[in-house]
Amino acid sequence: MWRLVAATAVLMALGYGTVAGDDDLFPFGPMVQYAFSIPPDGEIRSLIMEADTTAGARVEIPIEPYYVGIRRAELEGQLGRYMAEPSLLQELADNHARIRPQDPRLTKIYVITKVITLRDRRPASAHHVERVTWQVR
Amino acid sequence: MAGPLTSWWFPQEPLRRVRLLGVVVYLFLPVDMILFTGGVWGHAHGSSIYRPVLVARLLHLPGAGTALVYTLFAVVVLGALVAAAGRLPRVAGYVVALGYTYWAVLAMSYGKVDHDHLALIVTLFVLPTVGRATVRTLPTADQPTVRTLPTVRTLPTAGRATGKTPGPGGASTCGQAAGWALRCVQIAVVATYFLSAYAKIRHGGWEWPNGATFQWAVTRRGTFFGHFVAGIPGALLIGQWVVLLAETASPVLLFLRGRALYAGVAFFLAFHVVTWAAITIHFLPHVICLAAFLPLERVVQRARRGAAGQPVPVACDKAVDAVG
Numbered sequence: 001m002w003r004l005v006a007a008t009a010v011l012m013a014l015g016y017g018t019v020a021g022d023d024d025l026f027p028f029g030p031m032v033q034y035a036f037s038i039p040p041d042g043e044i045r046s047l048i049m050e051a052d053t054t055a056g057a058r059v060e061i062p063i064e065p066y067y068v069g070i071r072r073a074e075l076e077g078q079l080g081r082y083m084a085e086p087s088l089l090q091e092l093a094d095n096h097a098r099i100r101p102q103d104p105r106l107t108k109i110y111v112i113t114k115v116i117t118l119r120d121r122r123p124a125s126a127h128h129v130e131r132v133t134w135q136v137r
Numbered sequence: 138m139a140g141p142l143t144s145w146w147f148p149q150e151p152l153r154r155v156r157l158l159g160v161v162v163y164l165f166l167p168v169d170m171i172l173f174t175g176g177v178w179g180h181a182h183g184s185s186i187y188r189p190v191l192v193a194r195l196l197h198l199p200g201a202g203t204a205l206v207y208t209l210f211a212v213v214v215l216g217a218l219v220a221a222a223g224r225l226p227r228v229a230g231y232v233v234a235l236g237y238t239y240w241a242v243l244a245m246s247y248g249k250v251d252h253d254h255l256a257l258i259v260t261l262f263v264l265p266t267v268g269r270a271t272v273r274t275l276p277t278a279d280q281p282t283v284r285t286l287p288t289v290r291t292l293p294t295a296g297r298a299t300g301k302t303p304g305p306g307g308a309s310t311c312g313q314a315a316g317w318a319l320r321c322v323q324i325a326v327v328a329t330y331f332l333s334a335y336a337k338i339r340h341g342g343w344e345w346p347n348g349a350t351f352q353w354a355v356t357r358r359g360t361f362f363g364h365f366v367a368g369i370p371g372a373l374l375i376g377q378w379v380v381l382l383a384e385t386a387s388p389v390l391l392f393l394r395g396r397a398l399y400a401g402v403a404f405f406l407a408f409h410v411v412t413w414a415a416i417t418i419h420f421l422p423h424v425i426c427l428a429a430f431l432p433l434e435r436v437v438q439r440a441r442r443g444a445a446g447q448p449v450p451v452a453c454d455k456a457v458d459a460v461g
Contacts, residue, residue, distance in 0.1 A: 003146075003147075003266070003317050004146065007146070007317075007321060007324075010259070011324070011328075014255075014328060014332065018332045018335055018336065018339075019339075023190070023245075023250035024190050024191045025190070025191055026190045026191075026192065026241075026242065026245045026250050027238075027241070027254060027255055027258050029250060029252075030332065030335075030336040030339065030340075031252045031255075031329060031332045031333030031335075031336045032252065032333075032336045032340055033251075033252045033253075033333060034333075034337065034350050034351075034354065035333065035336040035337040035339070035340040035341050035345075036340055036341045036345075036350065037341035037342055037344050037345045037348040037350060038348050038349040038350050038352065038353045039344075039348060039349065040347070040348065040349050042348075042349060044349075044352070044353045044356045044357065046356070046357045065175060065176050065178065065179030066179075068179075069179035069180065069182070069184070070176070070179055070180070070184075070186070070247065070248075071176050071179075071247075071249055073248070073249035074176070074186070074247045074248035074249045075248070076248075076249075077188075077247075077248030077249045078186055078188060078247075078248035081186065088185055088186060091183075091184065091185060091186075095179070095182070098182065116356055118349050118352060121349040121352050121373065121374065122352070123352070123356060
């Protein structure tokens with residue numbers, strides 16, 4: 001009997017999360033992977049990170065745990081927080097130095113939104129928008 | 138409690154199937170914790186961007202730190218190995234379920250929530266409810282399989298087949314507790330598909346299948362194969378329709394049997410393979426739970442028969458029919 005009760009409770013939580021909840025209700029939140037519409041002539045936005053390094057070059061740094069300690073989606077999900085408090089990017093530089101000690105150190109970080117404009121569901125043009133920068137200490 | 142609903146929720150299923158599913162899932166956990174929820178390691182050295190999800194706030198769970206991450210990993214992996222070995226299935230199973238759920242909550246508490254872990258977490262919580270479903274209870278070469286099994290299988294129909302009721306073959310082989318556990322995993326798998334179809338319409342509107350969401354995915358993280366497919370006129374548009382319709386239709390998996398069921402499982406497997414090849418999203422924590430639809434015990438049995446020349450035992454419900 002407890003099995004039916006438990007299963008019903010979980011299904012009800014899941015039902016509530018799906019209909020009225022959001023990601024905060026994990027693991028009972030809605031299954032929102034790719035659950036948004038991009039109009040055929042809309043825009044595709046993704047974050048990229050560039051950095052000046054001690055080697056003198058400006059390079060793109062993958063926003064991955066094994067480069068800077070966080071996932072790109074995490075930076076995207078909390079971009080507002082980073083824009084309000086750019087010093088949070090210091091942690092990414094520190095992580096990079098710790099995780100990849102053989103790489104040149106980052107001296108300045110640029111977080112950039114890459115905007116691709118679609119025409120009839122195909123990429124037509126692209127441009128970059130700088131969102132937040134940080135002079136590494 | 139009787140009737141079709143009860144027999145659907147509590148089908149007679151081989152304990153061995155649950156046991157094998159457990160082995161697969163428990164051995165998968167370390168892989169998941171290193172690769173797929175491996176973002177947790179990135180936060181182990183202190184992170185200012187902890188944004189705990191509701192359950193973590195309610196329970197005041199601390200964010201990732203070196204000691205916590207290493208300890209949690211060690212406890213879960215050790216527990217998983219013990220449970221995979223068939224030892225202390227309840228204690229080890231619940232420790233792993235709770236520990237891994239905490240790990241998953243951590244992974245989702247830094248700004249991004251993934252949606253491929255529902256079935257895995259449900260699996261971890263239902264596995265220990267079955268108790269000791271040991272591999273060794275299976276008929277061996279010394280025991281004539283087909284003849285003894287029906288008698289054995291009538292034992293657990295009371296619903297509490299924990300393996301503690303030994304039959305003539307040494308232990309029970311089928312039970313409703315096993316059936317309930319497998320059913321729960323199956324429902325979680327189907328719910329992941331079906332509810333994501335619902336979410337696409339809830340958040341993306343009815344225009345979702347005619348939009349450019351797949352182009353968005355390929356542009357952001359497409360592989361060579363993904364860009365190749367995107368270059369075929371209409372391919373991504375058709376893909377969006379196929380995915381939405383398939384996810385909507387996924388509950389049929391719960392009612393199909395035999396080859397139709399295997400074909401359905403194969404379809405979704407193929408979907409995940411294509412998705413992985415195109416945009417490197419594999420959904421593996423969810424994919425391994427598709428195994429709950431398959432007669433795992435027969436796969437292993439067949440492999441053994443190939444080696445030892447033994448007959449394959451019949452399925453649970455057939456055996457029950459033979460007796461009843």
